[in-house]
Amino acid sequence: MIEVELETTEQRILDAAEELFYGRGIQSVGMDAIRTASGVPLKRLYQIFPSKDTLVEAYLKRRDARWLHDLARYVDAHDSPTQRILAVFDWLYRWFSEPDYRGCGFINSFGELGATSQAVADIAKAHKDAFRRYLADLVAAADAPARLTDQLVPLAEGAMTTAAISGSPEPARHAKDAARTLLRAAHADVVTAA
Template structure:
């Protein structure tokens, strides 16, 4: 089995099991069984469970941000792109097996004991914030909306996971629309 293929199979299995059952609940034997990669080969690819967890989170981060951006970029209006974030969240929340944000879940499980997991969760959330900040800048609305919009999205992720419904994405989108409609960027030369 080629290294690339074996690594993909292990990461696919790890993602399904870690996300579906929780990181602590899944051992390397379960990853071996689900991936079909012999345990010796698995440990050659990922010398420890911690190394596998980090690889899982790196891959999840890249894919999540890429899928979000790809969806949002199909919208032409800068303001509508901000709202498209919430449409994408609704689609994600509606997927079978949705269990919330993998980074929030990982941080909740291991953030207090794993600086690597805590750091990766923080980096993922910062990358999402930077993405939203870029959308806000392009829409020419006040920069202060960035944190408001991020909190709406993060709150929707958590609420959707708890309630098992995509409805929080719609509610967050409605709140985001209100924020966008009632906010204006100060014009240069005018005092606030």
């Protein structure tokens, strides 16, 4: 019971922190705003997260895990290896269409704090590496050359920032079109080489 309550409090803090940090940027959000949004008094908040830095890192780590999990769950609804690759961009389109979409939280936090906090820089790098590995697996499963992964990564990343700044989800569609072309070309290369 006690542990459950502690967990619940931690979740409430992280939920509030994520909405605020992602929505307004990390340095623009004071601990008081998180206190107000979560309803958790400062005392308890600091018992669970001894500093703002640890809260920021916890926010990023939880978002990292959930983001990749949600992506994989969406992709897993598709069977064909090439459809699974293209599904990544469909998922991005849905993400970009959320009303409070504001770009990739890891790109944002890296830009804001990457130079000041090694921990934030490391988490952002780890997140992007994990995304890259996930794409690499999809590419390998489609019998496409590994080189395709290197091309899909900037395509997806660029769609995120272009969608954020332009305020439109369309970059996901355009990136998907490009991915389809690259996929076909990569496959043709393999066939030609054989």
